[in-house]
Amino acid sequence: MAARLFILRHGETVFNAARRLQGEEAHTPLTRLGMEQALAMGMALRGVLADPARATLHSSDSGRALQTAALIAEIAGLDWFAARRSPLLRELGMGQWGGRSYAEVVAEAGPIVDAEHLLRPAPDGEDYPALAARLRRWLAEAGPDAGDHVIVSHGLTTRVLRGLLTGTAPHPRYHAPIAPGLTQGSLVMIEQGRESVVHGATAGGVLA
Numbered sequence: 001m002a003a004r005l006f007i008l009r010h011g012e013t014v015f016n017a018a019r020r021l022q023g024e025e026a027h028t029p030l031t032r033l034g035m036e037q038a039l040a041m042g043m044a045l046r047g048v049l050a051d052p053a054r055a056t057l058h059s060s061d062s063g064r065a066l067q068t069a070a071l072i073a074e075i076a077g078l079d080w081f082a083a084r085r086s087p088l089l090r091e092l093g094m095g096q097w098g099g100r101s102y103a104e105v106v107a108e109a110g111p112i113v114d115a116e117h118l119l120r121p122a123p124d125g126e127d128y129p130a131l132a133a134r135l136r137r138w139l140a141e142a143g144p145d146a147g148d149h150v151i152v153s154h155g156l157t158t159r160v161l162r163g164l165l166t167g168t169a170p171h172p173r174y175h176a177p178i179a180p181g182l183t184q185g186s187l188v189m190i191e192q193g194r195e196s197v198v199h200g201a202t203a204g205g206v207l208a
Contacts, residue, residue, distance in 0.1 A: 003144045005190045006045060006198065007162060008152045009182045010060075010068040011037035016184065019102045023094030023125070027063030037185025038068045042075025044187055044199035045150065052077035055148040060089035060157070069152040078150060088138035089161075091154035095125030117181040118174065119156060128160060128176035135161050158182055165190045 011034030015022040022028045030038065049055050057078045059069040066085070073080040097105050097112075105112055112120045121127045135157070142149075153161065162168075163177030171178045179195070179202075182188065186200025 002146045003191075004050075004148050005144060005165060006048070006148065006150045006187060007158050007190065008041055008045075008068070008072065008150065008187045009155055009158050009184055009200075010064045010152060011035060011041075011071075011185050013064045015099075021094050021097050021100055021102065021105065021119075022064075023092060023098040024062070024090050025098060030064060030067050034064075034068070034184070035071060038071035039075055041068075041185055041187045041199055042072040045072060045076040048189065048198055049076060049148050049150075051148070053079075055150055056144070057083040057150045057152075058089065058142060058144075059083050059085050059152040060091070060154060061085040061087050062090055062154070065089070065152045065154065072150070072152065076150075084142065086138055086142070088134045088141070089151070089153045089157060092119065092121070092128070092131050092156040093126035095122035097122040097125060116178075118159075118171075118178065128171065128174040128178065131157065131160050132164060132176040135164055139164070155181065155184070162188065162190065162195060166193055166195050 011030045013028040013030055013034055015028040017031050055078060059065045069083055070080050159179050159181060160176055162179035168177035168179055170176055183201045187198045189196050189198050
C-alpha cells in the first residue's frame with residue numbers, strides 16, 4: 001500500500017467526561033478539552049501532510065467524529081465538505097450498555113475493562129471479530145491505495161483498524177487484531193504497515 005494513513009481518535013466528549021459508554025450513539029458533543037485536542041491534532045497534521053488540498057478526509061458518521069474532523073480540517077487545510085463519511089467507521093456497538101455509566105454497568109455485570117484497556121463486549125453488543133469484519137469492508141470500499149488519507153474514528157475502532165493495517169496477530173481472547181490503545185486526541189501515521197505516533201500517546205483507558 002503506497003498510501004500514508006493518518007488515523008485520529010476523536011476528542012473528549014460529554015459522555016467521556018461523565019464516564020458513560022457511548023458506543024454507536026449518534027451524537028455526543030465534544031467538551032472544551034475535546035475541541036482543544038482536535039485543534040492540536042489539526043496543527044500536528046498540518047505539519048506532516050504532503051499537500052492538504054490533495055489529501056482525502058474520511059470520518060465515522062457519528063457526530064463526535066464529524067465535529068472533530070471539522071476542527072481538524074479548519075486547521076490543517078482539509079475540505080470537510082468533501083469528507084467521506086461511513087457508518088463502517090463507527091465505534092464498537094454497545095448494545096444494552098450504550099448510554100449508561102461505567103459504574104452502573106460494572107455494578108450490574110462486573111468488570112468490563114481489562115488491564116489492556118479493552119472493553120468486554122456487551123451480551124447483545126458487537127464483538128471484536130464483527131468490528132474487524134466491517135473495517136475490512138471499509139478498507140475494500142475506501143480503497144486507500146495511494147496519497148495521504150486522514151481517518152477520524154473512535155477508540156476501539158482505531159485499535160482494530162490499526163491492528164489490521166499493521167498485521168497485528170489476533171488477540172488471544174477477543175480473536176481480532178487489536179493495536180495498543182490511543183489516548184484521546186491522538187494521531188498516528190501508518191505507512192507500509194509501520195506505525196508511528198505523530199501526536200499524543202499510545203496509552204490510556206477505553207472511554208468508549
